[in-house]
Amino acid sequence: MKRYSALGTVGWQVLICAIVLSVWQWGYDLRTRLPWLVPDLLDPYFISKPSMIFDNFLIQSCLTSKLGAFNGWFNGDFGKCLARNENNLWAATAITLKNTFFGFVTGVVSGFVAGLILGRSDRLSAIFQPFITAVNSIPRIALAPIIVLAFGIGDMSKIVTSWIVVVFLVFFNTFEGARSIDEGFTNAARLLGASEWQITRTVVIPSTMAWVFASLTPAISFALIGVIVGEFIGAERGIGRLIIESEARGEASGMMVAVVVLMLVGVVLSAIIWRLQAYLLRWQRQRGAE
Amino acid sequence: MSTLETSAPVSPRASADRRVEVKGLSKSFQLARTTIEAVRDVSFDVRRGEFVALLGPSGSGKSTVLNMIASLIRPTGGEILIDGKRVVPGKATPNVGYVFQRDTLFPWRTVGDNIGYGLELSGVPAHERRERIAECVAQAGLRGFENAYPSALSGGMRQRAALMRTLIVEPQILLMDEPFGALDTHTKIDMHEVLLRIWEREQQTVLFVTHDLGEALTLADRIILFSARPGRIKDMFEVDFVRPRDAVKVRETEHYAELFQHIWHSLGEEFVKGRSA
Numbered sequence: 001m002k003r004y005s006a007l008g009t010v011g012w013q014v015l016i017c018a019i020v021l022s023v024w025q026w027g028y029d030l031r032t033r034l035p036w037l038v039p040d041l042l043d044p045y046f047i048s049k050p051s052m053i054f055d056n057f058l059i060q061s062c063l064t065s066k067l068g069a070f071n072g073w074f075n076g077d078f079g080k081c082l083a084r085n086e087n088n089l090w091a092a093t094a095i096t097l098k099n100t101f102f103g104f105v106t107g108v109v110s111g112f113v114a115g116l117i118l119g120r121s122d123r124l125s126a127i128f129q130p131f132i133t134a135v136n137s138i139p140r141i142a143l144a145p146i147i148v149l150a151f152g153i154g155d156m157s158k159i160v161t162s163w164i165v166v167v168f169l170v171f172f173n174t175f176e177g178a179r180s181i182d183e184g185f186t187n188a189a190r191l192l193g194a195s196e197w198q199i200t201r202t203v204v205i206p207s208t209m210a211w212v213f214a215s216l217t218p219a220i221s222f223a224l225i226g227v228i229v230g231e232f233i234g235a236e237r238g239i240g241r242l243i244i245e246s247e248a249r250g251e252a253s254g255m256m257v258a259v260v261v262l263m264l265v266g267v268v269l270s271a272i273i274w275r276l277q278a279y280l281l282r283w284q285r286q287r288g289a290e
Numbered sequence: 291m292s293t294l295e296t297s298a299p300v301s302p303r304a305s306a307d308r309r310v311e312v313k314g315l316s317k318s319f320q321l322a323r324t325t326i327e328a329v330r331d332v333s334f335d336v337r338r339g340e341f342v343a344l345l346g347p348s349g350s351g352k353s354t355v356l357n358m359i360a361s362l363i364r365p366t367g368g369e370i371l372i373d374g375k376r377v378v379p380g381k382a383t384p385n386v387g388y389v390f391q392r393d394t395l396f397p398w399r400t401v402g403d404n405i406g407y408g409l410e411l412s413g414v415p416a417h418e419r420r421e422r423i424a425e426c427v428a429q430a431g432l433r434g435f436e437n438a439y440p441s442a443l444s445g446g447m448r449q450r451a452a453l454m455r456t457l458i459v460e461p462q463i464l465l466m467d468e469p470f471g472a473l474d475t476h477t478k479i480d481m482h483e484v485l486l487r488i489w490e491r492e493q494q495t496v497l498f499v500t501h502d503l504g505e506a507l508t509l510a511d512r513i514i515l516f517s518a519r520p521g522r523i524k525d526m527f528e529v530d531f532v533r534p535r536d537a538v539k540v541r542e543t544e545h546y547a548e549l550f551q552h553i554w555h556s557l558g559e560e561f562v563k564g565r566s567a
């Protein structure tokens with residue numbers, strides 16, 4: 001593949017951002033002059049516009065008052081603003097992140113362990129196979145209302161929804177990974193005297209890791225989706241709750257702020273996974289003395 | 291000689307000298323409803339410290355025999371004794387080391403950690419492990435690559451590392467399944483030198499599977515020639531070149547050429563048969 005200069009790539013990215021944001025910001029103003037060019041969807045009533053979203057962000061995050069004056073850090077205005085709204089942007093983000101984290105971790109751990117056990121046991125996988133296929137055929141999000149009904153509108157229902165979308169993803173990848181282990185590796189270990197447990201620890205788990213990691217980036221997005229859907233259905237706090245409230249007020253900017261925050265959260269979480277993968281799977285990167 | 295002596299069973303000395311005994315070994319595979327007979331009634335013994343090459347065309351069952359000796363494959367008939375004890379399929383026999391056709395170095399471990407794997411399994415403390423890894427790394431000419439991952443190494447380097455991973459636990463019996471089959475000619479001859487020097491020093495009993503007659507002649511004391519499928523022993527040849535051997539110079543001798551011609555003819559017949567089968 002041809003290598004492009006970094007500056008050129010970044011230059012294009014900046015250009016694309018500038019075009020999209022400009023059309024978003026000013027595109028609808030062209031409607032009076034060129035009505036055939038501008039679709040209804042560009043109406044700020046539906047999609048807001050970047051400047052309004054930014055202003056709304058400052059208000060929701062208590063950085064400015066509703067009139068646009070900056071809230072002082074030291075005179076206590078900022079603190080008072082936060083206290084006034086229990087589900088302010090900071091608190092909402094924190095609660096959504098927390099639930100996402102627990103849903104993700106429990107989903108990954110349980111999916112990994114189950115995948116490893118079933119992947120290594122032909123008998124168990126034969127027994128459970130039809131059940132897994134059946135449950136996997138259910139769109140997990142369809143279970144969210146039931147989960148909220150069962151676990152209430154608190155954090156637990158969000159964690160469970162998140163868990164249920166993550167666990168299968170990780171399970172199937174781990175399962176496939178554990179099944180497709182190169183027999184040469186297990187034989188080599190066995191012939192060097194490894195016990196079954198040593199083989200699991202030193203061969204099965206490391207060679208399954210690449211498969212597991214392939215599922216973690218989608219898993220973290222799924223975990224976030226699970227939590228947000230749970231919050232849509234019933235919650236007192238969280239970013240999903242913010243979106244529902246803004247929607248009820250017909251306030252596109254408020255929803256967009258939440259969406260942008262979710263996007264940033266998603267990017268940061270994926271970046272963390274990516275870093276972790278680059279470190280743990282560093283052996284995959286060194287290529288080619290030949 | 292008294293009758294008592296001649297009628298005496300095999301002397302304990304002689305039987306103690308037999309490290310590996312293969313008796314009436316057979317193996318059939320079930321492949322899409324047809325039974326394929328891979329190995330038919332193979333019997334041979336290997337003496338302590340002997341270097342034996344199993345030579346034959348591909349599909350002659352020589353690797354299958356080796357894998358049965360290694361306990362990787364369950365025989366359908368016959369038995370294998372190592373030091374007088376029956377080999378149990380699926381259970382590693384102590385003292386037996388195995389070198390695979392393609393190197394099976396763990397890609398997630400560095401070269402040093404790969405070589406030290408066997409010691410790690412048996413719980414050798416880290417500092418002692420480091421010393422012995424360093425020795426092996428030096429012996430394999432891999433200094434400076436201890437911390438590299440296998441993917442960064444050339445084929446020859448990888449196979450040397452794989453050989454050291456097997457040798458570090460000091461097995462008395464070495465089973466080698468075309469270990470240098472994937473290497474180019476020069477690298478291969480380098481590996482022959484490495485292996486000959488190690489074997490001269492450690493005097494392991496070696497069973498070496500190959501389809502390369504030159505390789506078998508360079509290395510072995512004895513060549514067991516396998517026929518095309520179903521694999522049977524067609525012939526055996528003593529290879530009596532002086533030890534220690536030089537992997538390059540041995541090929542230049544007249545005696546080498548003679549033996550090569552002699553066995554080549556017999557091997558050639560099997561290649562032809564193997565092709566038509």
